[in-house]
Amino acid sequence: MLAPMKLLLDSFWRAVAYCVHPRVIALSFLPLLLMVTLSLGLGYFYWEPALDAVRGMLDASEWVGRMWAWLETAGVGQLKVALAPLLVIFAVTPLIVVLSLLAVALMMTPALVSLVAERRFSQLEKKNGGTLIGGLFWALGSVLLAVVAMVVSMPLWLVPPLILVLPPLIWGWLTYRVMAYDALAVHASKQERREIFRRHRVTLLGMGVLAGYLGAAPSLVWASGALFAAAFVVLVPVAIWIYTLVFAFSSLWFTHYVLAALQALRAEVSVSAMPARAAAGPVVDVEPKTESVAHEPANPILPAP
DSSP states (O other): OOOHHHHHHHHHHHHHHHTTSHHHHHHHHHHHHHHHHHHHHHHHHHHHHHHHHHHHHHHHOHHHHHHHHHHHHTTOTTHHHHHHHHHHHHHHHHHHHHHHHHHHHHHTHHHHHHHHHHHHOTTSOOOOOOOHHHHHHHHHHHHHHHHHHHHHHGGGGGSHHHHTTHHHHHHHHHHHHHHHHHHHTTTOOHHHHHHHHHHHHHHHHHHHHHHHHHHTTHHHHHHHHHHOGGGHHHHHHHHHHHHHHHHHHHHHHHHHHHHHHHHHHHHHHHHHHHHHHHHHOSOOOOSOOOOOOOOOOOOSSSOOO
């Protein structure tokens, strides 16, 4: 197999180069339109009710009231205005991330895999070890496990270092599960996919974690939208497009990596099978052959000797 680090760096710069391909840029607008329409529609109907509900919860909390009094004495009481929008944004951000990931996986990844395959791996045999339905169930199951992990680990986020580790780790695991499966669905068999997951699990998880940290960048835009409400409608599409590009880059990165790993795996299997075929030698037919003896028929006209 190729060295994982060499393969990691090679696939990384190739994914960066592919991100400026016109086809990739055009494809990124498909999930963007879907997610912007969905987000603005939900925001139009539920933004104000969500803010009122959060403000009501904050006002009903006694310890929050004491915290506001302390902040006002410290001269930063204006943070109270921004807290409710920030809490709503932080609550919906995981949903936006998951939906953006699924939208990219369904609407972009097949086209991105085809692009990479036709430009780099045109000779790679397609064994169709995955299906669209199988990929959908795989993605939904992975999302469910990730959501459970997020909910269970939320109390640990109060520990300062863990909030910087646990969410990107969970999102990284989810990203690598979804992206790697979709990248291998057409070309790898089930056995090959499992073998690649087994051999490269640590590297693939690291790629997913890095993609998770990159996916945290749009959260700054969401926070800016909460603080500058006048520009919030404009910043929503910007943040979602950044999510789309991050996941598109992740899809390209995983595709380059796993297809190169698949090509190396098949070459390794082919080389290891050659000594076995050579040791077997040529095929010899060991079945006994019966020689046909030609008997001259007796001629009744000739006289007996």
